[in-house]
C-alpha cells in the first residue's frame with residue numbers, strides 16, 4: 001500500500017447557525033485505498049462529503065487534493081481535477097437511454113465540450129467510453145433502454161457509470177446501497193471494489209451496512225457528533241471499546 005496522501009482535510013469545520021455539523025475534522029486519505037466513514041445518523045458524514053466535493057464552503061479549515069489547496073474551488077473544478085461524487089439526488093436523465101446518459105457525462109468532462117464544431121472522432125470517443133463504462137457497471141444489456149425503466153438497483157449502477165464516465169481518481173460514495181434490497185447489494189459493492197482494486201482508484205465510502213464496510217475497507221473512520229471518534233483498520237474499529245460504547249454495539253449488535 002502506497003503512503004501517498006491523495007486527499008487531506010485540515011481542521012474542517014461547518015456550522016449551520018449554532019449547530020456544528022463538522023467540528024474540526026482532520027483526515028488524510030491514502031491513494032488507492034477504500035476508506036470508509038461510518039457513524040450514527042446526523043454524525044456529519046454527508047456534510048463532510050459536501051465540504052470535500054465543494055458543494056458547501058467550510059466555516060473553517062482547508063482541503064488539499066494531491067497537495068493542492070482546493071478549499072475555494074467549486075464542485076465542477078474539483079471534478080475536473082479527478083474528484084468524482086455520487087449524489088443522493090440523482091443525475092440521471094429518465095427520458096434518455098442508459099448509453100446516452102453515460103455518453104453525456106463523458107462528453108461533459110471532455111476538454112472541448114464548448115467547441116462549436118466538435119469533431120466526429122470526438123463523438124465516437126465518447127460513445128466508446130460510454131460503452132466501456134456500462135460494461136464495467138454491468139448494464140451493457142440495458143444500453144438502449146430508457147433510464148426511467150431501470151430497476152432501483154440498476155439506477156444505482158447507472159449513477160456509478162455516470163460518475164465513472166468522468167474518469168475520477170477519487171470516488172466519493174454516500175450510501176451507494178441506500179434503498180437497495182439486500183440481494184442486490186453484493187453486486188454493487190463488488191463493482192465498486194473492483195473499480196478501486198483493478199483500476200487503482202481511491203474511494204471514500206459512507207455506508208451504513210456494517211458487513212459491507214468491514215469486508216471491503218482498508219481504513220475506517222468513525223464520526224460522532226461532527227467529530228472523529230476513532231480511525232483504524234476494520235478489525236480494530238470493530239473491537240474498539242469506545243466505538244462500541246458510542247454506538248456500534250447499539251446500532252449493529254455484535255460485530256465480532
Ligand SMILES: Nc1ncnc2c1ncn2[C@@H]1O[C@H](COP(=O)(O)OP(=O)(O)OP(=O)(O)O)[C@@H](O)[C@H]1O
Nearest residue numbers: 016019020021039040041042043044045046047048
Ligand atoms: N443544510 C443544512 N442546514 C442545517 N443543518 C444541516 C444542514 N445539513 C445538515 N445539517 C445538520 O447537520 C448534522 C449532520 O448532518 P449530516 O447530513 O451531515 O449527517 P450524516 O452523518 O450524513 O447523517 P445520515 O447518516 O443520517 O445521512 C445534522 O444534525 C443535520 O441536521
Ligand SMILES: [Mg+2]
Nearest residue numbers: 045046047174
Ligand atoms: Mg448522510
